[in-house]
Amino acid sequence: MKIIVCLGVVPDTTTKVKFSGDNKEFDTSGVQWVINPWDELALTRAIQLKEDAGNTVDKVVVITVGSITTEPVIRKALAIGADEAVRIDVAPKDSYEVAFQLSEFLKNEQDQHFVFAGIESSDYNGAAVGGMLAELLGVNSVSSVSGLEIEGEKPRIFRDIDGGVETLEVDIPFVAIVQKGIAIEPRIPAMRGIMMARKKTLNVIPPAGTEAYTGITGFELPEPKPPCKIIESENAKELINLLQNEAKIL
């Protein structure tokens, strides 16, 4: 059985966000591109499952909707341990377009498989692709997945709920929408992995025709915060006074 991991490519999370002069576009100059952090955790878990002999997972495929500029990041996923990659060759305008392209490709998938998607992307924070993909494929999804084990072919899922966690069983196929906890630390590619990644397959697929439902018309930065008021550590009690009488929140 294979695991298909939907992979988004995003600016490094420490990037200082800036926009073009007219605030219409994100300024990509000097930006380092990385695997979307949640997708990276999904990929890490998928590779761990492949390495575990207690289940039938034997292959990990990553799939990205993006232009050729995403390829170095896709190669990194292959270096970490994915076996194969697919890139659907279009720069998508919104989450729906990403999900639609993924579904057009995945609906023809014959082999039994699991689909993993990160819960959101760190750039546009849509938190939408996994759920949209499931609906487009006509399968169920489980969101807020913070743990996933597979025994044989049967998944056991841990879902975060308010104030706790549920253990679930879900009929396959389904889309697992994963978050923190599914894996702790993302993997760092080893030299051997980087060498092997060059030989692995990266299929480029033409996009299907569709139209985005939404479009970004402009950006703005938040108002700068007033400077922090410092209270002497010997007089820490003053903080409570300020919170009570100045901020009026206690």
Add this chain to the structure above:
Amino acid sequence: MAVLVYTENWDGKFKKTSFELVSYANKLAEMFNTNVVALSIGPVSEEELALLGNYGADKIISAAAGQFKILDNKVYVNLISSVAEKENAELIVLSHDNTGKALAPGLSVKLKAGLVSGVVELPSSTDPFTIKKKVFSGNAFARVEVKTGIKVLTLAKNSFEVVEKDGIAQIEALQDEVSQGDITTKVNEVNKQTGKILLTDAEIVVSGGRGMKSPDNWGPIEELAELLGAATACSRPVSDEGWRPHQEHTGQTGKIIAPNLYIAVGISGAIQHLAGVSSSRYIVAINTDKDAPIFEAADYGIVGDAMKVLPQLIQAVKEMKVS
């Protein structure tokens, strides 16, 4: 046309975010000169349901059938979209939390509706429909135009004031025999805190970072939190080390929270941490390093050793409560 709002409950009680949501839906409905229909799923008492009328719901639909006891995304999406169609709803609003993130995308596809997640305001224009949302984990905002007739929105927490008004809503029970497809999600076990304050719903959060030096030093954090009626949280290194459960991790890849007051103790304030807490109304930082980035995000700061500062704060809160 109507505005449909999904009001989630927790053990039969509506969350604060549900009231925020209804208040928001009410203003939205005013802009479009229409009504607010609230949908509640799961067992909720008449009395609790009626509360939604105080925030501007005109009609409340309660779907309490047993099949909705657990969150099965597909069943819920089918239910909400069938109600949306029946009520002729062109705007569907959910909270931008775990449940909203689980359901809004499916609704978007099912209803062929554009989705904008994490909106922070009412639309700036109704035609074309344009609305502001958070992007780059709160480091910027985008204006998004929705091109479809039906729209699905998820509202970011703490971005809209709860407004109480005198209103009486009509309550309607959804027929029990409504089938929304097969349930394919089975819950085997639930581990849920009881009696403790929910981190994502808390008004005050006390959070510890690596500066606490050891998991054994969490006593004062918990004591301060308890005195303030606050939830406890932590930074990523702390949950990665296993000092605290990962459910407490706040930050970009952990929980995104927006309490009225966030007290960060021994947290340096990496950009990824700030992404999860920067929507808090007030931030207090306690740190030994005066150059720590957390002080740039904070409203109030104390430069000093947490183990010396926290007992003073605990004492001060006790005195405040007495007076």
